[in-house]
Amino acid sequence: MSTNPARVLIVDDSALIRQMLTELLSADPGIEVIGTAQDPYVAREKIKQLNPDVITLDIEMPRMDGLEFLRRLMALRPMPVVMVSSLTQQGADATLQALEMGAVDYVAKPTQDLQHGLAEKGRELAEKVKAAAAARVRVKQAPKVRPSSTLTPAAGFSSTEMIVAIGASTGGVEALTEVLAALPAASPAVVVTQHMPASFTSTFARRLNGICAVNVVEATNKARILPGHVYLAPGDQHLRISRSGANYVCSVGGQDRVTGHCPSVDVLLHSVANAAGKNAIGIILTGMGKDGAQxxxxxxxAGAKTLGQDEATSVVYGMPKVAFEAGGVETQLPLGKIAGRILDICVKEKGGAVRV
Incomplete structure (x- = not known):
């Protein structure tokens, strides 16, 4: 990895925010702010002149909004982008679109007391910018309508009682979309923790539900966990699973930070280990940090099958790497093969023939 500072171009129509972001990022010795731009047209010229490693990009700007600029940028000159967007419902939807188009990460812009709120996010912003500088940019348009799954269960397939638990962070929006959209409607039940603010997870669940054959919902407390369904942890609460008689149910609650996060992947996976044991599949996808490794x-x-996304297809090979080095990952796979392996494991555990 390069020891040179990450060279950043800040794109925002607000002079105050450009100044604040410059000061916050410049305080980190691992970052050099090489320029700012008040709109995408100025940004386009500065990208040509300065060749930045990372761009921070506002969504709402004059002359051309951030999403349109990002779409053009990823088509012509793909590069790491960190979105800076509001926590409003509209901001959440736009940010998810940006992540689906290839943006590496985002920082939520506070809606009140902007100066103090942004200052509090200085460390988060700096860490995400540095991670983005080392990220692998994968440009992929998400499906626009609910498709037929790209996979068909093999003979002998059964999803009964199997639980699939997935954890993801940076790059996870695109990665989860690819994995879940490839699963057939008859898939085993899936529980997911993706690092994301509270205002984003309900929007993300709705977007996934519109493009997946499985039913995707934001998890609610005591909801029964059913095959063919995906349960996404709310952005400000932990998701656990527990047994209720013969059924698995969601347990949602608690706002303490575990491994630095709420919701925490570790919290979810520990609960799955305790409740489901060998009748589960655990998966760590792309992400920054170590959440989920333990x-x-x-x-x-406990006997579960465990998978990790490989380095080549991870936007940020942080969480999968730590989990692999800790001994938690049994098999590393490219992102595009994970959904198929889930179905293969279900076949094998039920005594059927594994698909080739």
């Missing part, structure tokens, strides 16, 4: 190790120790 939970996945506990799942593997």
């Amino acid at each position: 939970g996945l190790l506990q799942m593997r120790t």
Whole structure:
């Protein structure tokens, strides 16, 4: 990895925000702010002149909005982009669109007391910018309508009682979309923790539900976990699973930070290890940090099958790497093969023939 500072271009129509972001990022020795731009047209010229490693991009700007600029940028000159967007419902939807188009990450812009709120996010912003500088930009348009799954269960397939638990962070919006959209309607039940603010997860669940054959919902407390359904942890609460008689149910609650996050992947995976044991599959996808490593190790120790996204297809090979090095990952796979492996494991565990 390069030891040179990440060279950043800040794109925002507000002079105050450009100044604040410049000061916040410049305080980190691992970052050099090489320029600012008040709109995408100025940004386009500065990208040509300065060749930045990373762009921070506002969504609402004059002359051309951030989404349209991002779409053109990813088509002509793909590069790491960190979105800076509001926590409003409209902001959440636009940010998810940006992540689906290839933006690496985002920082939520506070809606009140902007100066103090942004200052509090200085460390988060700097860490995300540095991670973006080292990220692999994968440009992919998400499906626009609910498709037929790209996979068909093999003979002998059964999803009964199997639980699939997935954790993701940076790059996870695109990665989860690819994995879940490839699953057939008859898939095993899936529980997911994706690092995301509270105002984003309900929007993300709705967007996934519109493009997947499985039913995707934001998890609610005591909801029964059913095959063919995906349950996404709310952005400000932990998701656990527990047994209720013969059924698995969602347990949603608690706002303490575990491994630095709420919701936490570790919290989810520990609960799956305890409740489902060997009748589960644990998966760590792209992400920054170490959340999920210990939970996945506990799942593997309990007899579950465990998978990790490989380095080549991870936007940020942080969480999968730590989980692999800790011994929690049994098999590393490219992102495009994970959905198929889920179905193969279900076949094998039920005594059927594994698909080739």
